[in-house]
Amino acid sequence: MPVTTTTKAPVTVNNTATNKNTVRMWTLVSLIIGSTVGAGIFALPQQAASVAAPGAMLIGWGIAGIGMLSIAFVFQALAVRKPHLDSGVYSYVRAGLGDFVGFASAWGYWLGSVIAQVGYATLFFSTLGHYIPLFSSENRLASAIAVSILTWVIFFMLTRGVKQAAAMNMVTTVAKLLPIFAFLILVAFLGFSWDKFTFDIWGRSGSSGSVMEQIKGMMLFTVWAFIGVEGASVYSKQARTRKDVGRATIIGFFSVLALLVSVTTLSFGVLTQEELTALGDNSLGGVLEAVVGPWGGALISLGLCISVLGAYISWQMLCAEPITLMAIDGLLPARFGKFNKNGAPFSAQLISTAVIQACVIVFFLNETTYTSMVQLATMMYMLPYVFSSLYLLLLTTRGKGMTHPHAGTRFDDSGPAVTPQENRKHLFIAIIAFIYSLWLFYAADVTYLLFGTLLILPGLIPYISQRIKNGDKWFNTFEWVIVAAVVIGACFAAYGLSTGALEL
Incomplete structure (x- = not known):
């Protein structure tokens, strides 16, 4: 899972500029900020207010800060211990827990990426709907058709080898950061009221539930906001020093955390929780509009539209990456990983685009x-996070992962030795990250957990067929347990859908 494989604006890095030991610390910091701060921040005020009052919101950010920083360091530690694993973050899961768990993580991340793509397109057109009545919330069919057309146009562009230029990245990064900084300055000096922020700080007069329930509600939104924080670790091999990776992770992480907390905190000082909850998807624009008038909302909307549209092309291109990697690694049929004469992974892009289209129709x-869509996509993203944390925990306690059918290959437990002190540090990180990951699953709405298993289930068909073709054992004992859990969860989800007891 490269840094570009996130739900934020992916960062395109010129290969000629990232030769070994040439990436500087501040470049790594920019990778983290660029890949983490995306269109999701524009929806944060409404999302936070829908589940939590100001006090619980701040506690939620504190828990997320500790947890997500530990997850970022998990990937950094694994990059140090397993530098030969270069098929994205999913390769750590495969090396440590076997083929199927690795496949399920990549499959889940791919589907999360597809759902996120639809979510961002929905956010884009709902924002346009404030200014173009054709795309208003009352005319969802027009937006669905527009998303479909945009998706297939981009597909045909990508099959011709068209990729996002570095200039596009620069424009979209500036376009999203300038309105956000304008929001922070204008709201802090013109609109923030401490009395309004503290009026019902624990939400006792609202319907958000207890403080613990509110904190649980914040969890998935905070994960969504932080996806991509492992960016510096992905490029650790190209960094000038390993110390630069650690420093960049800390600087980038706390910069992003400060930005996210500031946006949500200031919003609660402008509008009440009920007023924030009633805002649309571009709630950042709604808050600024309440402070300075319609031009504030228009400014944020413009930044959001440019940011999302600029990232859409790169993100659709990168949706194909997990499929391509799994095909290259032999977990999916080889034809899924083939490139056309223009250097584009045609089959993987076609599959991804078709699934995006199906999701548009279903949604x-x-x-x-x-x-x-955010909550469902986040649930799928959590798979490589929790299993990578478990792998590091196994490495630090028993020196290896689960038994792997391909011992002796690049997926075995080889790697540079670490000192006892480093191992203790990695153990501490792994424990915190693993507990935090489990807490996120506990805090999640069970609906999204069940729908997540239902989405993974179809992947068993190509996976098992490929195992049969390769003459490999379908599953080991540990994997059978995981498969059983997936099937049981999928059955509950299917039953819930058929009876109407579950819905998105």
Whole structure:
């Protein structure tokens, strides 16, 4: 899972500029900020207010800060211990827990990416709907058709080898950061009220539930906001020194954390929790509009549209990456990983685009909201996070992962030795990250957990067929347990859908 494989604006890095030991610390910092701060921040005020009052919101950010920093350091530690694993973060999961768990993580991350793509397109057109009545919330069909057309146009562009230029990245990064900084300055000096922020700081008069319930509600939104924080670790091999990676991770992480906390905190000082909850998907624009008038909302909307549209092309291109990697690594049929004469992974892009189209139809028929798409996508992203944390925990306690069928290959437990002091540090990081990951699953709405298993289930078909073709054992004992859990969860989800007990 490279840094570009995130739900934020992916960062395109010129290969000629990232030769070994040439990436400077501040370049790594920019990778973290660029890949983490994306369109999701524009929806944060409404998302936070929908589940938590100001006090619980701040506690939620504190827990997320500790947890997500530990996850970022998990990937950094694994990059140090397993520098030969270069098929993205999913390769850590495969090396440590076997083929199927690695496959499920990559498959889940791919589907999360697809859902996120639809979510961002929905956010883009709902923002346009404030200015172009054709795309208003009352005319969802027009938005669904527009998303479909945009998706297929981009697909045909990508099959011709068209990629996002570095200039596009620069424009979209500036376009999203300038309105955010304008928001922070204007709201802090013109609109923030301490009395309003503290009026019902624990949400006792609202319907958000207990403080613990509010904190749990914040969890998935905070993960969504932080996806991509492992950016510096991905490029650790090209960094001038390993110390630069650690420093960049800390600087980039706390810069992003400060930005996210500032946005949500200031918003609660402008509008009440109920007023924030009632805002649309571009709630950042709604808050600024309440402070300075319509031009503030228009400014944020413009930044959001440019940011999302600029990232859409790169993100659709990168949706194909997990499929391509799994095909190259033999977990999916080789034809899924083939490139056309223009150097584009045609089959993987076609599959991804077709699934995006199917999601557009399903989400349109079910009137699925952007918030629901975020929560479902985040649940799928959590798979490589929790299993990577478990792998590091196994490495630090028993020196190896689970038994792997391909011992002696690059997926075995080889790697440079670490000192006892380093191992203790990695153990501490792994424990915190693993506990935090489990807490996120506990805090999640069970609906999204069940739908997540339902989305993984179809992947068993190409996976098992490829195992049969290769003459490999389907699953080991540990994997059978995981498969059983997936099937049981999928059955509950299917039953819930058929009876109407579950819906997105």
